[in-house]
Amino acid sequence: MVTLEHVARAAGVSRATVSRAVTGSGPVSADALRRVRAAAEALGYVADPIARALARGTGTRLVVAMTGTSDAVLDCAYTGRVLSTAARLLAPEGLGVALRRLPLHAPAAELDALARDRTVGGVVLVNTTAEELAAVPRELRGRVVSIGVGSAVVPSVDVDAAAAAAASVAHLVRSGRRRIAMVTGPEWLPCTRRPVAAFRAAVAAAGLPVRTVPGGFDAAAGAAGAEEVLARWPDTDAVLGSCDDVALGVLAVLRRHGRQVPGDVAVTGFDDAPLAEVTDLTTATHPVERITDAAVRAVLTGAPADGTLFFPSELVLRRSA
């Protein structure tokens, strides 16, 4: 194993100088810099992240903290996508990923524990709530980022779900649908409010009735939502699901009620999950990998909070709508 010491000897300088040269902190003469770089290159030096973490007091892992009402959220496909992306990105840095669930209420204790834990280098909050953002301890600032809503101190990235909802409505209206309902996401989740508002605005602007029912993120919620839609507005000719799983639940209920899709009722989802293609579901893409990528980089670089960074979503037309 080649250490700082070896590079220092090869370059004819002290360990301190090599450290400064390698990390870019502190002053180093152009000449020393060149020699250190050459030596490091020649020896194939790469800093040990563990020793560095111990000396700096920084952590060696990034915690993905999913907010949710139960541990079930940790097993969903979305969590898996976020984790895979983060783990892959961090692998070359010598950093790892850990997974934790944050309780929906009173998350302060958990967040404080994370802030105190010297092994955590940064935190990515997923499905963040306002209560959670308010509870982010000062010590975590600069190394926490949110996927979803953000705050003045917590930078955030998200998909442009509002645009996706608007695009879905536009497509449905264009293809002749006039009585469009939406099964929304979980009510406690702030970032689902944007697409709902966009949906309401879009149908209202088209002069159509505004129909929404509370939903969630799984097929069961979609099924329940569809039942409610059919009960309240039997003439509905299109349903937007908050995500693909919800849309599949909607499809199951429509089939049970003998409604043809897309003949009688059109259905759209959101995510473009693998099952959307298999089930021929019209849906909008959710670039989870790009979003996670941005979030991880933001944590690593300590990016300041300046509004939410939105990633575009694209409508994928298939048989269902």
Add this chain to the structure above:
Amino acid sequence: MVTLEHVARAAGVSRATVSRAVTGSGPVSADALRRVRAAAEALGYVADPIARALARGTGTRLVVAMTGTSDAVLDCAYTGRVLSTAARLLAPEGLGVALRRLPLHAPAAELDALARDRTVGGVVLVNTTAEELAAVPRELRGRVVSIGVGSAVVPSVDVDAAAAAAASVAHLVRSGRRRIAMVTGPEWLPCTRRPVAAFRAAVAAAGLPVRTVPGGFDAAAGAAGAEEVLARWPDTDAVLGSCDDVALGVLAVLRRHGRQVPGDVAVTGFDDAPLAEVTDLTTATHPVERITDAAVRAVLTGAPADGTLFFPSELVLRRSA
């Protein structure tokens, strides 16, 4: 932050003694042990994994190494499940998870790099091949485990896919199917050979024709496999898919050919993925969480290799068969 030093002072012993008491390594008098425990408890001491890793020369993360022909395997749902489980299990230990793909051929270089990387505490090989097992460097022994096939030095855990295949065939035969075909998993993957062998044995034992076609693990492979099955044996009345995705591909092709499911042809999958429930697919469970759990624990404890530990799979009957 409370360190070893604090506990030592409170217990009236040296740091070394506290270390021995806490880790359980080396001799400590019953009296000292008691006092150290009390002090540690009172102060809420918890060892810093980073300092420990630096001193011991062990890593702070566990690498999940997926074998595959392309990076696409890193994005599949299965990888996500493995990663979520591992990340959750490791969180309380202060350890993280990293994700890497191992090339199908000549994996020795990658494995050597992992062995040399001081940040890696252990490795979980997924979809292991014989070539890979042979290339496991000596330095990795005792901290590497395989999900799939194992070797004399690499312990392994897997699902009992052979039993699942046999159970599926038994169910199909019981319900009157007589011309059963199987779309197998990827040919390069050794652990898929067991269920194929079990399938062949089961149909042969029932006095039925043995029909298998090479497949893979995604819907496209299932579709291609189904086309081949229909071309070679048009009278087939049941198809086993190597996994749920494959079964969905099979379903799509059957539908396209106007075959009724389960009327004309029965279809079964394997995994019991979320989409199996949504699409009413008869399938066998794949306890990925339990398997990963066992694998991670084995890496952490350095369990010796003594044959593959198999986890049971259960048939879930739904509409498709």
Add this chain to the structure above:
DNA sequence: GTGAAAGCGCTAACAG
């Protein structure tokens, strides 16, 4: 600009 020296918190010889 540069080097010497003092740690970060823990483990592991080595004497006693």
Add this chain to the structure above:
DNA sequence: CTGTTAGCGCTTTCAC
């Protein structure tokens, strides 16, 4: 059985 003594590899004051 226990304490002392060196480190693990890197960062970071603080003099020069």
